Amino acid sequence: MISSLVITDVNSVTREVFGNIAPWMRVVFFVMIAASIGVLVWQVVARLRLWRKGQPGGFERDWRVWIRRFVVYALAQKRVHRKALGALLHLLLFSGFVVLTIGTTLLAIAYDGPYYFHHGWYYLIYELTMDVFGVAFIVGCLLAMYRRAFQRKPSLGHNKSDWWLLGLLLSLGITGFVVEALRMHYTHVQPWVAHWSIVGWLIDATLLRDIDVVTAQTMHLWAWWLHTILVAVFFATIPVNRFLHVITGPLNIAARPERPMGKLVPLKMEEVERTGLIGVSEIEHFTRQQLLSLDSCMECGRCEDACPATATGKPLSPKAVVIDLRGLMSRGGELHGQTIRAETLWACTMCQACVQECPVLIGHVDLISDMRRHLVGQGKISGPPARALQQINSQSNPYGRPNSDRLAWAEGLDVPTVESNPDFDYLLWVGCAASFDPRAQKVARATAQLLKEVGLNFAVLGTEERCTGDPARRIGDEFLFQQLAQANVETLTRHKVKKIVTPCPHCYNTFKNEYPHFGGQYEVQHHSTVLAELVGAGRLSNGKGTGNGEPITLHDPCYLARVNGEVDATRTVVGAARDTQFREMPRCGKKTFCCGAGGGRMWFEEVPSQRVSVLRSQEAIATGARTLATACPFCLNMMTDGMAGTQGGENVKVLDIAELLLSRQASGARE
């Protein structure tokens, strides 16, 4: 049968393929594997048919984007690596799975192909590689089991099928090694060759030492069949378990359209008039890419962990939205009310934390925005948010104040307007909050005072300013937003505005990411970056430390930090680098945590126990800070409320960075 010749020539080193397997068994093997892959393909095609029911388009077209994203998110898995244990076990499973699949495929090519290359140094390195990654795969399975058995994090989700899958994967790995060891045993592989198949050799040398060749061959046959059947079951069941993401994940990663996080998809009025549809009322109204994205979710729960609505007990989990919509796509049913409740959609602050976390680039906020648009289009919105929309419509601001009061904040400051100073360089876009909210008005005052102090050539629009439309767009009234966008672009064009500075991150985001679509191209800066530049140039002083030596922390606004990546300017303004008393919160920078006001939530009633701002206040208080600096009038409002409702919050001052900076100027510009 198999000889035990002593081989000394490296080139002749190889292994038998199907040596112990009778020809009819090989036929059964190939038929089984082919059938299994057939089932896999058939089921994936069935999913593909479901995706095709969606609206055409919505895919990224630039192949360079596909490749870049594939490398960054599918191969390097940038977003998986954010959680230590999860990242490690995923890396082990992923690399093991990929290498073992490629290795087995290579073996099949070598066996069936015209040129037999499975020998010599190639073979030795092959064996070592397969063994190392086989171990990685098994360790990955064990870590995943450990996580499920002992950590039991709820956001991960725990079903019996998860244990079946992990058990299947682990058995695949173990039987693979057992088959190897048995083959090595009965083929009497010489030690120096056997050492390259390190795991098989170890098993052979310990467990199989006393087994005779015939028993080993019989055992090998049984183990081989078991391994083969497991492989067949594995491939055939991929589409019905979490493993589907190995196919759909990379597809969605490549296919998701490239669009700034801060830009929602514009609707066209002609489209709405033609189709009679606004937003998404049925699953087929999502784009094909969105439907694909539902299937790319493997339910890791990172979105849920980051979600401020979930954290405060609201009826929203971004993960549940995706899973529920996927169930609807597969099984049918009614979308609104039955599958997704209105309260779920309204609970979203559109802070984009889920979107930032998702390893396969699912756009949860776009899904929610599309469904909100339907609710608003149907008039299924009432109470304070409906009133805010009405007031944006009638008064051009969500506060319902007459636009003639737009300059009330500037009383006694002699702020230049576009009439008094038509040759301005910067337009100071105040925003509705800083114009009308009594607390936020002080931010407008502080900003204007600082700009005046350094002699910046700026002006404000005064009564010609309108809401940018951000709250309308995010609540779901797209056409109210578009009305405002067009009116504002017209006003800005009339005054030849080129540079805009604004203390509101939402206005900033809208100008930067959403107005270009409506013909508004501006150099827009958030006041933090302008103030940071002035500090950097030595024209404003950020003091030595906080001035009073008290601990200070910073709350990054979502639409400044996460959505637009600006995290340094605010820190420059508060003097974080040189201030030994500056303390970061655990969730800071781009990984900031929402204050609760985004997505139009500013105008929703909130049960006190469900206030996001209270959670965030607790986090800030825990740093020991006596001052919480922020850079958004809405954050300012929410965090002031949050501190008022949190134990220990009464000792913490909530200030905008402009107010803080003004208080540190030596010139006595303070009010």
Added chain:
Amino acid sequence: MKVLVPFKSVPDPNDATVAGAAASMPKSVINPFDEIAIEEALRIRERGEAAEIVGVTIGASAVDEQIRAALAMGVDRAIRIDDSRALDPYAVARILRALIEKEAPHVVIMGKQAVDDDSNQVGQMLAGLLGWPQATFVSKIEFLDNKTRARCTRETDAGLEVVAIELPAIITTDLRLNEPRYVSLPGLMKARRKPIEILSCDQLRVTVRPLTTTLSTSRPPKRAAGTRVDSVEELMAKLRGEAKVL
């Protein structure tokens, strides 16, 4: 069941640019209490208890914008009684009586008052003219006995009063009845296709002349600035010493 909702076009109460002065006319909206009445009619229809909702208003073509808003909310059809005169509550009630006799609804739901003149009379006068039962300031409506009667919860100064009325009847709405839905731009555009029937007082065979006339309107006096106190003690002292309310 057929529900008839009369509604009035009033200056937008959110628009503070004009208060009574005629220099620049503020935007008009559906009287908020009437909007609540429309919303209630829609909810009754959504519960399957009403088959048709008819909206009615009186005015010149300028009020068509508010009719569109009512249609966009979901009113099935609308009637405008073309009359641009300044009508007092009695005149309005008589015109509405003529229309109700023509339309024969099972129930009329309307705002308890309009926010422009705050008369709070049309509903009551209408019930009187028709000889129908009425439930005013209602915060909850339930239909009973195969929709021959209604149980209405009234908001009174003394508390909640529950009354049962025979239909047909007049129901006037309180603020707490519901929160009206929002009308978006596409909804308004869709409503353009719904019909508006235009009738005149002549066609209804009703002649009205005002019993009251408005002599003048004036702004309320400007409020004096308040003062800020630093402590509860100071507040108490001021309430006792200056305001003399304690």
